[in-house]
Amino acid sequence: MVKTDPIEKFVPVKIALLTVSDTRSLDEDKSGDILEARVKDAGHILVAREILQDDRFAIVSTLNRWVADKSVDVVISTGGTGLTGRDVTVEAHRDVYEKEIDAFGAFFTLISMKKIGTSAIQSRATGGVAKGTFMFALPGSPSACKDAWDEILVNQLDIRHKPCNFVELLPRLDEHLRRK
Numbered sequence: 001m002v003k004t005d006p007i008e009k010f011v012p013v014k015i016a017l018l019t020v021s022d023t024r025s026l027d028e029d030k031s032g033d034i035l036e037a038r039v040k041d042a043g044h045i046l047v048a049r050e051i052l053q054d055d056r057f058a059i060v061s062t063l064n065r066w067v068a069d070k071s072v073d074v075v076i077s078t079g080g081t082g083l084t085g086r087d088v089t090v091e092a093h094r095d096v097y098e099k100e101i102d103a104f105g106a107f108f109t110l111i112s113m114k115k116i117g118t119s120a121i122q123s124r125a126t127g128g129v130a131k132g133t134f135m136f137a138l139p140g141s142p143s144a145c146k147d148a149w150d151e152i153l154v155n156q157l158d159i160r161h162k163p164c165n166f167v168e169l170l171p172r173l174d175e176h177l178r179r180k
Helices: 030-041 056-068 089-096 102-122 142-156 167-172
Strands: 014-020 045-052 074-078 126-130 133-138
Touching (some): 014 030, 014 056, 030 045, 030 074, 030 142, 045 056, 056 074, 074 142, 089 133, 102 126, 102 142, 133 142
Parallel strands (some): 014 074, 074 133
């Protein structure tokens, strides 16, 4: 049974937010604004926010920089997850992942199907882990960002969410890097 533990103390996580778009600037980044507001409203800390064009190598470089930064617990990107030739965010994330969270994309698709029906098949949301950091790639539409946050991330990034959540795993994500 899913529940919130009223005794457990909330633990804010440090989140870096990346928007991938050839057409938007930070001033016009509606999806990024939605995610930033939700991150802060939930009590988390936004440690970085950037916008990049759909360039796989630039995206990989930024993702690698953030997962190497111990002040970043979670990376969320929005945009560039479609099926066109310019959409390379999913591939960039997978270049960085050590482990993929297979159910994240499937769960996001189930949520999307309730709103957009079979069009959800074109959505390529993904999640993974690299160097002790959780990573999530979300579609660029404001609605998709709201759905991913409100239905998945707000709970999984809250240590009070039971029976399990991503926050309680954070201290153990990089244990393979500490072994000798």
